[in-house]
Amino acid sequence: MGKGYTGRILRVNLSNGNISVETPSDTWYRTYFGGTGTIAYYLMKELEPGIDPLGPENKLIFATGPVTGVPIAGSGRNSVGGKSPLTGAIGFTEAGGFWGPELKRAGYDALIIEGKASKPSYISIIDDKVEIRDASQYWGKLAGDVEDGIKAELGDKGTRVTQCGIAGENLVRFACITNDLTHFYGRTGMGAVMGSKNLRAVAVRGHTPVEVADKAKVSEIAKFMVEKWPEIAGGMHEYGTTGTIVNLNAAGGLPTRNFTQGVFEGAEDISGQTMNKTILIDRDSCFACPIQCKRVVKTGAPYNVDPKYGGPEYETLGSLGSTCGVKDLEAVCKGNELVAAYVLDSISTGVTIGFAMECYEKGLLTKEQTGGVDLKFGNGPAMVDLITKIAKREGLGALLAEGSARAAAKIGNGAEKLNVTVKGQEAPMHDPRLKMGLGVGYMLSPTGADHCHNIHDTGYEKRVDGLGPWGFVETIKATDLSTKKMAILKVGTEWKIFDNCAQLCQFVPWSPDQVVDIVKAVTGWNTSVYELTKVGERAYNLARLFNLREGFTERDDALTKKFFTPFKEGAIAGVAPTPQEVDRAKRDFYELAGWDRWTGVPKRWKLEELNIGWAGDEYDRVNCAGG
């Protein structure tokens, strides 16, 4: 087995209390690698199609990668996955922080949680000592209180706690999972899966450093980023991702008022520049990272934002801010504190509230349904108030807790046209009218609309340095939907998924060659960009097969209608992809990926090439039975 791994996967069954450890082979590790790869493997192998994502048959998997916990910048990450209650498709999501490295130090590469506890519980892992403990005293409490309580109960401040919140307990379909209160496994509703298992938290403490193959080389690579970050990642330190607000607004693609506009008159008010000048009190970081891209904010009355929950990043500023038409930065920061305290996905929360605001303005939701609230765009206090209602499923919150796609179906009268989801997951803060390749990426993402395992076309308009290893050396327009752009989308997606298998942060500017050097130095495997891209491609194909086995078809690889309507103002007024263009691009992608052009099903030769013929057999068993 390669170094960097512990070689052990922990399995905890909450129904019968069984706790076991398995030790996959070296070949298994090099094939599935970790993170997303580990999750896709186990979900495809062990879940029966059609199960209830909120039932005991679902599994919740926390998976690290070989790089997790190795002392270099960007290695604080791990993934969480299961069948998503938001989409019914595969769910996986990643976060940085310190919990993943601690799980590795405790001696485990992954934790598979099965079944359902008979009462509120949490799992405590202290090296080899693994226990299922009573969590009744924590049920119904805010994240900060649970974090403090568990650390005090276990008597070790070094304990790292990951938890679902009140939102997860209440099975909000976009409840997420947090670690250390400020790092979020944000997407696909994994907090609801955790809550459905009566599992409030997993506390971890470990004492064995991660072993690497070439310690001197790891130190050399680590030193590079420690010395160079002010030059190559100074902006990330200064503004984190919040600097993006003004840029996307200038480009006319800042999601505004539920994606009806691309320019927000309050952009400067909610920008990172304004935050830095007013309420930013500190910066925060993840394990071994010198960049400190995370924000910490504090405000006085009326919102009294608590700095222990950090501060909003770009996605949250966009979703709770411009998407809801709210330009009061302190209200947005209060919203950020509340989604953190209740443990909700800030993207889905903001987009769902934005959707409700548009429904209200168009008369599809009445004042009676909103509980007397004037739910117009720009109503900051209403946005803040709705977050608590969603987390607790109170009033209108009960409807919105189902996610905007289900809410739209229930509201009816054309509300479906206002919802901005792909496969039922709310779109993040990147508009396909500006970044057209990303739009096709939304369609194809196995987890629904997602900007992390995707490309950002605007980044390739001036520089393509990062694409050199795959042979793309010419700049390309953000509006380009050619076959060549689809080829870039393919390798770009596969490489991002690989990052989520190895567990490297995409905000630390490691070049592809440096990533290979990191993996070589950590594992001792003589690998290459080619092999590592294949790792990403393999996980991507497994995720696609999982969804096809669940009954998804190529018709589900579709963009929400709103993105075909051009903006009336701003830098990209009049510009939008057409349904025909994106359909052709999607089918070009299928062919490039070795999937059938018309059905989108991976061809057998592709699965054999990726060494996952077994998953093809499994697909055939379910989808071709009787045929």
Added chain:
Amino acid sequence: MRIKIKAFGTTYHLMRGGRESGEFELPPDATVEDALQVAGIDLQDVWITSVGGQQVKLDHLLKEGDEILVFSPVGGG
């Protein structure tokens, strides 16, 4: 003539000396591109430029007191 430049975006140190904004002296018929060169900003790092709230191209002619806003290309967020 004297013009101002203000840089935005995650590419923080756009200007020579790692600054976010600055004032520069330019000849009367200078363009946006001339100003960016004087400021030491690599054109590969420039995605959008605007003057007086309007997007302008690199060959846009400047006048005394103009403020150029420079936006770098954005990736993810």
